[in-house]
Amino acid sequence: MKQVTKQKRIAVLLMSLLLAFSLAACQNTLNTSSDTTKGSTGEKQEETSGEKIVNIGMTDTLTSINPLLMDATEILKYAAAFEFLPLVELNSKLEFEGMLASSITTEDNIHFTVKIDDKAVWSDGVPVTAEDVVFTVLKLASPKLANASMALYAFEGIGDDGFVEEGATEISGVKAIDEKTVEFTAKYKMALTTFENTYGRYILTVPKHILQEVADEDLAAYDWFNAPTVVNGPYQVTDVDLQHFVTYTANKNYWKGVPKIEKLNIKILPAPQILTSLQSGEIDFVQQTTGNILQEDYGNVEALSNITVYYGAPVTNQSIFFNTTSVTDTRIRQAILYGIDRENILNGLLNGKGEIVDGFLSSAGPFYDASLAPTAYNPEKAKELIKEAEADGWDSSRVLNFYVNSGDTTFTQAADYIAAQLGEIGIKIQVTTVDLATLMSTAGSKSFDIMAVQYTYAPVDPYPDINWLLSADGWTGFANGRVAEALAATQTTSDIAEIKEQYLTINTIAQEEVPMISAYVISAMGAVNNRLKNATPDVYGSFINVQNWDVTE
The missing domain is CATH 3.10.105.10 (Dipeptide-binding Protein; Domain 3)
Known part of the structure; x- marks a missing residue:
């Protein structure tokens, strides 16, 4: 959870927060011929010849994959950000890198100018605009959704409780200046890094042209988020079980480049199963803040011939x-x-x-x-x-x-x-x-x-x-x-x-x-299967260029 003045971010970061639940194993190997295999849903699924599938092992469970219900857990952030990009993200060098935004600037630490990348489009071809960002913030601040995690009270036009008046259609402190520019106006001075880390990384923009007719009271439980038809990120969800898995398919119209991996899965499993799942190839990737490799398993994971390990900075x-x-x-x-x-x-x-x-x-x-x-x-x-x-x-x-x-x-x-x-x-x-x-x-x-x-x-x-x-x-x-x-x-x-x-x-x-x-x-351990290329687990930045991940035999 994150705040400015009452900010909370568990960045749990939360920070990472680790929760044990069991998950039936699903095949994750690179298939070179058409066959039938048991998938992450526990049901039979057909796999196309040559289809590339990667499984990410995580040990948290999800409360939701709805970006309007951002709750401070890293797993929700990343699970939703595969579909709906944040404005910026921290890379492995602890630098803020543009995702949906091409830049965020301020001259007085009160007014923050967000430039949406000119190339950014939704998967249906509609441009991502400043109005989409304003719409998203308005919904995040809706008392009907009652999401207290975003600390939006830092901005003009939003109450000290973090919400707008019921029925509000605009926010004075969040305005679209032109088609690709949003201006945020804070109530008090805020460092640029605070704006980027607290809001830039956690406002995941949703499509106004798809959701604008949905009543606020319906958005929290809106089933569309479990299989969205329009996204601006590299993947979109096709199936989800919050206790066990999320399955994604590539966004073929991703404006930063078509993902090389056709299917991506988050597999939620107990920490004691990480070692054997890495060894068997049932999972390919474990990131330090969402996947808990047991300390007692570190030596055994290091010894796996099919795995490369990375120790993250002590954060x-x-x-x-x-x-x-x-x-x-x-x-x-x-x-x-x-x-x-x-x-x-x-x-x-x-x-x-x-x-x-x-x-x-x-x-x-x-x-x-x-x-x-x-x-x-x-x-x-x-x-x-x-x-x-x-x-x-x-x-x-x-x-x-x-x-x-x-x-x-x-x-x-x-x-x-x-x-x-x-x-x-x-x-x-x-x-x-x-x-x-x-x-x-x-x-x-x-x-x-x-x-x-x-x-x-x-x-x-x-x-x-x-x-x-x-x-x-x-x-x-x-x-x-x-x-x-x-x-x-x-x-x-x-x-x-x-x-x-x-x-x-x-x-x-x-x-x-x-x-x-x-x-x-x-200094947590991350791990990656050697068949997975262009993918390095790190405390920050692991998924910034997930569209470039690839697998080899």
């Missing part, structure tokens, strides 16, 4: 968030930080593939400051803090509920270890593992004491995530004036040294007040 943060309105004593949160042997977890469960930091930033980003040393494991210090808190009324018999994503099998092990360690210093923890949807619901309702989730803070723009998370409305419920001032200062300058200094202030406060703990930052 996926295994974050532990406190509900500071529930765990109100700072000393207890500090004690928990001191009471977790994070280095032991990193080396024992992740084979050292990552790093330990305090706060939100990792060494992969331009604003990381190594002068902030991570808090060392110190159980005796933790016990002292607990005693101080008890003297002021903390009830040590209280059991803190700790919610963990059941699909993240590595961290479920870590959570049990953490609970045992904290038990030794006098803090009682009850670990509850839940699926991703339940975890997000629990987080949103703040019905937790502690929760953990993998969260990818965009290295080039951590502002939206931190600004929302460290707020009264965010998951932590933690509001701090110094944090707010430092965050605001990052939006009014392009000087990297100055921005770095502000984030050092923020991370220092996070270390002292402990609204969150970075358990570890993962």
Whole structure:
């Protein structure tokens, strides 16, 4: 989820957030003769002679593939973006690259000019226009769809709740200037990188000429999105089971070039099945933020002769968030930080593939400051803090509920270890593992004491995530004036040294007040079958040029 002012992006990034579900295997080999095989739907399907099919393995499940219901999970973003392009995307060099837009510019950090690529057309041949973008934003801001994830309240004409008035037909802060130009007007200064990362990457434009007659109240459940007839991206969905798979066929009229792979499948499967599925060729590609290769399988995956592995930069943060309105004593949160042997977890469960930091930033980003040393494991210090808190009324018999994503099998092990360690210093923890949807619901309702989730803070723009998370409305419920001032200062300058200094202030406060703990930052493994060409799994940019992927014998 992403916000500017109350922004939330789980970029889970979410960040990647990992959820285990089973999936019957489907054949993914390059067929050189006509045959009948069992497909990803579980039903028999005919395959054309010479047809090229690629399967992408993912371990999250989908809540939807409707781009108007963008929910902060990376899997929804990528699944929908195969059909409906974002304005821009981050490439592997952490540069914003035009997708639907040819450029995004600003002169005052208030007005943002988006130029739609002159060549961009829908699959039915109709040009993609500025009106399509305006229409999409209007629907994203509709109270009938009630999508709170987009933080559109940052723009003029949209209420502080992120929605327009019911029945609104225009937004004063989102205007079509000409056929290919959209102007966004913000209510306050916003860095260009924030606009690009928060909105450019997550506004997936839909066709006005197809959807304009559909009532807002019908759009959320509109079945058309499960098999859209008109797209502007390289692929379009032909079948979907949100728990198990999405199947795509190539958009033969894709304006950036006809995809070389005729059929693309997302296969959703449990993390323990990734190794055997890579080995057998049942999946061809695993990207770091949507596919969880188990840490204990890393060596075996590296040894596969048919697979090449890639370790991503350390950007996926295994974050532990406190509900500071529930765990109100700072000393207890500090004690928990001191009471977790994070280095032991990193080396024992992740084979050292990552790093330990305090706060939100990792060494992969331009604003990381190594002068902030991570808090060392110190159980005796933790016990002292607990005693101080008890003297002021903390009830040590209280059991803190700790919610963990059941699909993240590595961290479920870590959570049990953490609970045992904290038990030794006098803090009682009850670990509850839940699926991703339940975890997000629990987080949103703040019905937790502690929760953990993998969260990818965009290295080039951590502002939206931190600004929302460290707020009264965010998951932590933690509001701090110094944090707010430092965050605001990052939006009014392009000087990297100055921005770095502000984030050092923020991370220092996070270390002292402990609204969150970075358990570890993962250098996650991605993998690709050697038959797949022009495809490199990376934390960012893996699917930018998916139309150029190809397979060989």
